[in-house]
Amino acid sequence: MAKILIVDDEEKIREFVKKYAVFEGHNVVEASNGMEAIDICKKEKFDIIVLDIMMPELDGFSTCKELRKSIDTPIIMLSARGEEYDKIHGFEIGIDDYVVKPFSPKELMMRIDAILKRTQKVANTQNEVFEKDTLKIDFTARIVTIDGKKIDLSPKEYDLLFYMVKNRGIALTREKLLTDVWGYDFFGDDRTLDTHIKLLRKSIAPYNNLIVTLRGVGYRFEA
Amino acid sequence: MAKILIVDDEEKIREFVKKYAVFEGHNVVEASNGMEAIDICKKEKFDIIVLDIMMPELDGFSTCKELRKSIDTPIIMLSARGEEYDKIHGFEIGIDDYVVKPFSPKELMMRIDAILKRTQKVANTQNEVFEKDTLKIDFTARIVTIDGKKIDLSPKEYDLLFYMVKNRGIALTREKLLTDVWGYDFFGDDRTLDTHIKLLRKSIAPYNNLIVTLRGVGYRFEA
DNA sequence: TATATTTTTCAAAAAATCTTCATATTTCCA
DNA sequence: TGGAAATATGAAGATTTTTTGAAAAATATA
Numbered sequence: 001m002a003k004i005l006i007v008d009d010e011e012k013i014r015e016f017v018k019k020y021a022v023f024e025g026h027n028v029v030e031a032s033n034g035m036e037a038i039d040i041c042k043k044e045k046f047d048i049i050v051l052d053i054m055m056p057e058l059d060g061f062s063t064c065k066e067l068r069k070s071i072d073t074p075i076i077m078l079s080a081r082g083e084e085y086d087k088i089h090g091f092e093i094g095i096d097d098y099v100v101k102p103f104s105p106k107e108l109m110m111r112i113d114a115i116l117k118r119t120q121k122v123a124n125t126q127n128e129v130f131e132k133d134t135l136k137i138d139f140t141a142r143i144v145t146i147d148g149k150k151i152d153l154s155p156k157e158y159d160l161l162f163y164m165v166k167n168r169g170i171a172l173t174r175e176k177l178l179t180d181v182w183g184y185d186f187f188g189d190d191r192t193l194d195t196h197i198k199l200l201r202k203s204i205a206p207y208n209n210l211i212v213t214l215r216g217v218g219y220r221f222e223a
Numbered sequence: 224m225a226k227i228l229i230v231d232d233e234e235k236i237r238e239f240v241k242k243y244a245v246f247e248g249h250n251v252v253e254a255s256n257g258m259e260a261i262d263i264c265k266k267e268k269f270d271i272i273v274l275d276i277m278m279p280e281l282d283g284f285s286t287c288k289e290l291r292k293s294i295d296t297p298i299i300m301l302s303a304r305g306e307e308y309d310k311i312h313g314f315e316i317g318i319d320d321y322v323v324k325p326f327s328p329k330e331l332m333m334r335i336d337a338i339l340k341r342t343q344k345v346a347n348t349q350n351e352v353f354e355k356d357t358l359k360i361d362f363t364a365r366i367v368t369i370d371g372k373k374i375d376l377s378p379k380e381y382d383l384l385f386y387m388v389k390n391r392g393i394a395l396t397r398e399k400l401l402t403d404v405w406g407y408d409f410f411g412d413d414r415t416l417d418t419h420i421k422l423l424r425k426s427i428a429p430y431n432n433l434i435v436t437l438r439g440v441g442y443r444f445e446a
Numbered sequence: 447t448a449t450a451t452t453t454t455t456c457a458a459a460a461a462a463t464c465t466t467c468a469t470a471t472t473t474c475c476a
Numbered sequence: 477t478g479g480a481a482a483t484a485t486g487a488a489g490a491t492t493t494t495t496t497g498a499a500a501a502a503t504a505t506a
Contacts, residue, residue, distance in 0.1 A: 016317070102318045102319065102320065104297060104298070104318065104319045106295045154451080155452080156453065169364050170350075170363055170364060171364055173327075173330060175327060175329070175330045176330065176333055176334075188453095189454065189456075191456075194494060194495065195454070195455085195495090197495090198494095198495065199453095213493095213494070214365055215378050215461095215462070215463075215492095215493065216378035216492085217365065217378065220364060377462075377464080378462095378463075378493095379463075411464090411465065411466085412465065412466055412467080413482095414483085414485095417482095417484060418464085418465075418466085418485080418486095419464085420483090420484085421485065436483070436484090438472090438473065438474085438481095438482065
């Protein structure tokens, strides 16, 4: 069906992805690191590239950046939970989708299928955007504006805001926020989340009420 | 709502998970070890499988691997903190999510809900909702509205309402309400429940009659 | 290396909620 | 019907949770 390049330093992951992709009738080529991927791409053309972020030497982002200089093959990133959340969302034009580890083969295949389906059609260069009154969040460009004026947010503020907006209308427990935005291994103080909520509210000033406190539970971003 | 298989050698954990899953209206089947889980899965189909990693004989990973040969039911792993981090994030990508012990029931339920939402109805991002006339309870957002207007509920009020609505049409003894909503270890005054029923009734004002007093027994939320 | 920025910790203050308790009301039945 | 038992209610104090500001620690930047 499609020709896929899977780039990961762990052989087991490559094997696993390959197994399921082949099962679905795809043609799979493996690369164990970024440099190798770049070399291979000079010779062959793929329909989709699955790229792990965490790799020794050339990481996924750098590899992606390099690849983008010559090709526009859709790229799906693999990332650990809590890892580089905003980097993934903010990465300029580079990434088509990402999958958070751990993931099931089914999920990855679904994403691959979705992208393949999408790329058959006319290129959709529309940025992914959330808007509410004069608050505008452009996930693709990584820009937040209020009333047309650009708002400066720290990385963590972006992480948190993006995550909450992506999951707006859902009651998010403190635990879920901490593990998903900070990563599963966050051991920190209980007040860290509150503090960042505070900073974020301050930053999005007139819209601070969009972040609703759910006492005893966590927070919710109003849909 | 969903059919869940919980696999753990510790009965306490199984009970713990079961209690809350049933609480949320799920249908739960237990297995005390990997082999049993594999056997059960040959006969029944589940919507989600919760699998402990640390089990005697066949551990969670091996069980997962075996299960994956025949089924692609979403799997959530339970792991002790720091346990098998690499394995979870790397090799075993046949899993959909993981929860670190000790975990709160809320946390696990949220992840179960998230996976169900993602796998069952990909296009359907509908929240789980209860409606009766103009009373609307959005369990996903944790929002209660009457006639479109948002009602403010305290945590206990919401928990109580949640529990009663999930178990509507059923006579709920005071004892059951106290142990299930407050927890096993509630030693408090007998009037605590009454007081919260009072507050809840006040909050859902025109619908207060939906909470029926069963003298000598407890309360019932009208179906 | 110094400087600026960001993240985290911490403790006090504020806010919201929970529980208790005394009293009122209702229900049931001898 | 009278009174006991169960439930409802209001108010106050106790407790819990969140907010906040400031400072320390960690990171990034010049």
